[in-house]
Structures are given as C-alpha cells and as structure tokens.
Amino acid sequence: MSDTGAPHPKLLVVEDDPGLQTQLKWAYEDYEVLVAGDHDSAIDLLRAEEPSVVTLDLGLPPDPDGTREGFRILQAILELKPDTKVIVVSGHGERASALAAIANGAWDFYQKPIDIDELGLIVRRAFHVRALEVENARLAEAGTGDNRVLGGMITGAPEMQKVARTIERVANLDVSVMLLGASGTGKELLARGLHEASGRRDGAFVAINCAAIPENLLESELFGHEKGAFTGALKTTEGKIELAHGGTLFLDEVGDIPLPLQVKLLRFLQERTIERIGGRKPIAVDTRIVCATHRDLDAMIAQGAFRDDLYYRLAEMVVKIPALAERPGDAVLLARHFLHKYAPEMNPAVRGFTPDALQAIDAARWPGNVRELENRIKRAVIMADGKLVSKDDLDMAGRGDEPGESHLNLRSAREAADRVAIRRAMTQSEGNISLASKLLGISRPTLYDLLKQYRIQA
Numbered sequence: 001m002s003d004t005g006a007p008h009p010k011l012l013v014v015e016d017d018p019g020l021q022t023q024l025k026w027a028y029e030d031y032e033v034l035v036a037g038d039h040d041s042a043i044d045l046l047r048a049e050e051p052s053v054v055t056l057d058l059g060l061p062p063d064p065d066g067t068r069e070g071f072r073i074l075q076a077i078l079e080l081k082p083d084t085k086v087i088v089v090s091g092h093g094e095r096a097s098a099l100a101a102i103a104n105g106a107w108d109f110y111q112k113p114i115d116i117d118e119l120g121l122i123v124r125r126a127f128h129v130r131a132l133e134v135e136n137a138r139l140a141e142a143g144t145g146d147n148r149v150l151g152g153m154i155t156g157a158p159e160m161q162k163v164a165r166t167i168e169r170v171a172n173l174d175v176s177v178m179l180l181g182a183s184g185t186g187k188e189l190l191a192r193g194l195h196e197a198s199g200r201r202d203g204a205f206v207a208i209n210c211a212a213i214p215e216n217l218l219e220s221e222l223f224g225h226e227k228g229a230f231t232g233a234l235k236t237t238e239g240k241i242e243l244a245h246g247g248t249l250f251l252d253e254v255g256d257i258p259l260p261l262q263v264k265l266l267r268f269l270q271e272r273t274i275e276r277i278g279g280r281k282p283i284a285v286d287t288r289i290v291c292a293t294h295r296d297l298d299a300m301i302a303q304g305a306f307r308d309d310l311y312y313r314l315a316e317m318v319v320k321i322p323a324l325a326e327r328p329g330d331a332v333l334l335a336r337h338f339l340h341k342y343a344p345e346m347n348p349a350v351r352g353f354t355p356d357a358l359q360a361i362d363a364a365r366w367p368g369n370v371r372e373l374e375n376r377i378k379r380a381v382i383m384a385d386g387k388l389v390s391k392d393d394l395d396m397a398g399r400g401d402e403p404g405e406s407h408l409n410l411r412s413a414r415e416a417a418d419r420v421a422i423r424r425a426m427t428q429s430e431g432n433i434s435l436a437s438k439l440l441g442i443s444r445p446t447l448y449d450l451l452k453q454y455r456i457q458a
Contacts, residue, residue, distance in 0.1 A: 008032040009127050010051035014042045014073060015089075016060050020114070024055070027116045028123070037061075039073050046077060046084075047409045052130045053085045053123060056106075058097055067097045071104065078105045080408050083133065085126035089114065151193020153186055154337050156427060157327035163190070163319060170317050171197035176269070178254075178314050179292040181321030184371030187292035188252060190321065195248040200288055203247025208240045211253035219261050220277055223268075229278025241274055244287040254314065255295035255306060262307045269313040289314060324366040324373065328420040329427035331373060335361045338377040339389065347381050356391040358428050364396060419454055422447075426456070 011031040013024050016038065025033045034049055036042035038061060045051070054077060058070030070088065077084055085107040090098040098109035107126055110119050148154055149164040170177060171194050179187045188207060195205045213221055224239030241249055251257075257265065268274050269289065273282040291314050300306035324331055335353065343350040353361070357380075366372055380393040421440060429435035437447040451457075 009053070010034060010049050011123065011127075012036065012042065012045055012049070012051040012054040014054060014056045014060070016057065016064065023116070024114075027120065031123075031127075039069060039076070042073055043076055043080070046080060050081065050408060050412075051084070053087065053126045055087045055089055055110075055119070055123065057089045058094070058101065059091060067094070071101065074101060074104060074106060083130070085130050087119075087122055087126060089119075149193075150197065151189045151191075153189050153193065154334055155327060155330050156333055156423065157322075157330050159322045160327050160330065163321060164193070166319055167194050168197050170194075172199055173317075174288070175316040176289045176291070176314050177317045177319060179290070179319050179321055181292070181294065182323050182369055183294050184369030185321045185323060186370055187321060188250060190319075191248070191250040191290045191292065194290060195250075195288075198248070198288070200247050204244050205248050205250065206240050206244040207250040207252060209252045211256040215258050215261075218257065219264070222261070223264065223274050224276040226276050226278035229276070233278070236276070239274070239276065241268060241287050242276075242283065242285055245285050246287075248288045248290055251289060251291040251314075253293055253295075254291040255293040255297055255300060259305070259307070262310050266307060266310045266313060269310075324369045329362070329423040331361050331364065331366060332358055332424070332427045334370060334373055335377050338374050339381060342378050342381045346378070347384060349387055350381050350384050350389060351387045352389070354388045354390045355428075357389050357394055360391045360394060360396050362424055362428065415454070418450060419456070422450060422454065422456055 008031050011028055012034045013021065014036050015021050015024065021035045021037070025035060034045045034051060036045050042054075042056075046054075056070060056073060056077075058067040059065060060069040060073070063069045067090070074086055074088065077086055082105075086101075086105070088098055088101040088106045088109045089112060090101075090109060091112050095111065098106075098111065101109060107129075108122050110122060149161055150167055153160070153164065155161060155164075167177070167190055177191075177194060179190060181187055191207070192205055195201060208221060210218060220237070220239065222239050222241055224237050224242055225233050227233055227236045268285070271282075272286065273284050275282055297306050297311055297315075301308045301311060324334075335358075339350065339352065361373075368375075376394060376396070377389075380389045380395075383395075384390070384393045422436075425436040425439040428439060433444055433447060437444045440447060442450075
C-alpha cells in the first residue's frame with residue numbers, strides 16, 4: 001500500500017495469544033494495529049486511541065476457557081464508545097456464545113481457527129460501514145437549515161435526527177416497530193411519520209390509546225363485534241385492526257393491554273386473521289403494527305404482566321425516543337414554534353420571547369417533555385401583557401441540571417460540552433453569529449473556528 005501521508009484507521013486487537021497477536025499485527029498493514037491482552041489494557045487503549053473497529057477474543061484470562069471476560073470487555077467497550085464495531089472471535093463450537101455477543105451489541109463474529117483473509121474482509125467491511133456512519137453524521141450535523149424531520153417533527157438535535165433516520169430506514173420493511181420513550185416525547189407523531197414514509201401511506205393510519213379505554217371495551221375496539229354479540233351491539237362494527245387494513249395501526253401504551261387480550265393480539269400477529277366478538281368466520285387483515293409505551297416491559301415480563309412472546313412479535317425493531325432534556329437546543333426551537341402557532345389566535349400582540357425567558361426554557365428539565373412545553377407556552381402567550389413573553393409569564397421556578405453522561409475521555413467530554421453550548425447559543429440567537437458569540441463569551445472568529453471544527457452550520 002502506498003503511503004499517502006493520511007493516518008491509517010485504528011484497529012484494536014484484543015487477543016492474549018502472543019503468536020496470534022504478532023500474526024494479526026503483521027497481516028493488517030493497511031491499519032494502525034493496537035494490541036491488548038486483557039481487560040485493563042484494552043480499555044486503556046480504547047480511551048487513548050479511540051479505534052473504530054475492535055476484534056475481540058471472547059476467551060481471555062482469567063477465564064481463557066470461558067467467555068465471561070470477553071463479554072465483560074464487550075460491555076465496557078460499548079458503554080464507553082457505542083459506535084465501535086466489535087468483531088468477536090470465538091472458539092470452534094462456540095457459535096451460541098458468538099450469537100449471544102451479537103445480541104449484546106457486537107457487530108459481527110468469526111469462529112476459530114482464524115483465516116486471516118476471511119477475517120480481513122470482515123474487518124474492512126466494518127471500517128467501511130463506520131466511515132459511512134461518520135459521513136452521515138457529518139451531513140446531519142451540517143444540516144440544511146430545515147428543522148423539520150420525519151412526520152413534521154421539529155428538531156435541530158442530532159439525537160432526534162438519528163431517531164428519524166432510523167425510522168425512515170425501516171419504514172418500507174415489513175416489520176413491527178416499538179417506540180420506547182417517556183410521555184410527551186412525540187411517539188404518535190413519529191408513528192404517523194413512519195406510516196407516511198412507507199408503502200402503506202395510501203392506506204389508513206389508525207391510532208388507539210390502550211390505556212384510555214376500559215378493559216371491557218378494548219377488545220371490541222380492537223377486533224370489532226357482530227350484531228347481537230352482546231347487549232347494545234345493535235350493528236356489526238369493524239375494529240381498529242380491521243379499519244387499518246392496508247395501512248398502519250398505532251397501539252399507544254401497549255403495556256396497558258390486559259393479559260387475556262394479549263393472547264388474542266398475539267394470535268392475530270401470528271396468523272394475520274381476526275375474529276370479531278360474536279363472530280365465527282376468520283377475517284384476513286393486512287395491517288402493520290406500530291406500538292409505543294413508556295412502561296418498562298422487561299420488568300412487566302419478569303412479573304408476568306406482559307407476555308414475552310407478544311413482546312418479541314411487537315418489538316422486531318425497537319426505537320428509543322430521547323427525552324426533551326436530552327435534545328440540546330430543541331426546547332427553544334419548539335417554544336418559538338408553539339408561540340407562532342398560538343399567538344395569532346390567543347394574543348396577536350405577542351411576537352417573541354425575552355432573553356431571560358429563552359434561558360429559562362433552555363435550562364429547564366421538562367419532565368413532561370414536549371407536551372409540557374407546549375402547554376406552558378400556550379399559557380404564557382395568553383398571560384403575556386407585552387410583545388415579548390417574559391420569564392415571569394412562563395411561571396417557571398428553578399432550573400434543572402444537565403443530564404449525566406459518560407464520556408470516553410476528557411477530549412470527548414470537552415467536545416460534547418462545546419457542541420451542546422454552541423447549538424444552544426445558535427438556537428437562542430436564531431443563527432446570529434455576533435449574538436451567539438456574546439452568549440458564549442468568545443470572539444466571532446473563535447466561534448467561526450469552532451463551527452468549522454465541529455461542522456455545525458451557521
């Protein structure tokens with residue numbers, strides 16, 4: 001390979017066999033190969049060098065004949081640097097362990113005895129995929145100036161843009177999607193966006209809140225009923241599943257479905273047919289299920305309150321929705337959106353926010369997420385006496401602290417803090433460089449340099 005002067009990608013090899021260490025280091029001439037033989041040295045190199053790809057032997061001391069130490073290192077790597085592509089290497093006959101590693105976040109696996117060429121192909125593919133992810137993140141960070149993403153959701157935060165891209169990727173796949181997140185984070189909006197991005201967009205989008213309907217009525221709401229099936233059933237009525245034929249059914253708060261009804265829902269997901277209450281004839285239904293909950297389904301499964309077989313049918317793809325406090329700058333973006341939405345009708349004199357109001361909005365933790373913020377802004381617009389909504393109009397007491405976050409090293413912690421502060425300043429100043437630099441306490445040239453360094457669009 002010719003030397004172009006560009007640094008080689010970093011590959012961390014976690015392997016305790018000295019002979020194999022040497023062989024692998026010699027084989028990967030296109031990479032800067034870092035070698036570790038145990039947990040501590042592997043984590044030290046991960047923190048210091050931040051390799052994109054790691055090959056990890058699951059059998060390491062002090063458990064060379066087992067996999068306990070390998071899994072411990074895998075967990076530590078993914079906690080510190082979740083974007084790392086970890087390729088686990090397992091002994092012959094240990095395929096089950098390798099598959100368990102994949103389930104726990106490893107990117108791929110390879111079984112011994114090692115064929116350098118075959119493993120090399122897996123390593124090159126891992127570096128290629130990681131490079132594509134970095135470029136996609138760069139483009140997302142640069143942005144287009146449009147703060148609307150999937151389903152019309154307003155966000156400038158990479159955390160939420162990543163969620164939107166994930167949903168867009170699975171929109172045309174025939175898989176059930178589960179959205180996990182706190183109340184008020186926009187799960188129904190994202191579900192509707194998924195529907196509109198899919199091939200089912202011309203079909204109906206039907207939503208039902210399973211927690212808002214009494215247990216004795218929920219079965220009828222979902223599956224429908226025949227005329228005379230029970231007292232008051234004066235006509236045959238189609239259920240929500242049937243109404244969503246050819247489209248998408250959104251089950252909000254799916255964790256509130258009672259156990260007996262979970263059995264019937266599971267049968268539908270397995271057979272794709274339903275029977276209305278009081279009916280005898282199975283009805284074929286082509287409906288995609290998207291569900292959401294804020295409840296801890298793992299705990300419910302352990303307690304016997306939610307069926308694990310139903311969970312695996314509903315959660316073919318799980319997407320976690322970040323809370324508003326985990327989306328720096330979005331609270332101010334959304335506050336401005338809600339002000340422009342409600343002011344023309346409720347208080348046309350209101351035109352914007354005072355600086356202290358914006359600071360209070362940005363600093364608040366918003367435990368009720370977007371729904372709480374919307375209600376707060378609506379109330380403030382009504383109560384405002386002047387052209388600008390003030391901190392007093394918002395009636396907000398105190399401010400929250402930043403959510404805790406674990407960083408790989410000091411450099412990554414500083415970079416993360418810089419990005420958060422810059423995004424917030426740019427949001428509060430509506431992109432005005434002079435005002436943003438004043439808010440940050442730095443000069444305009446310094447801010448320009450930081451925007452360029454972190455690829456944040458001015």
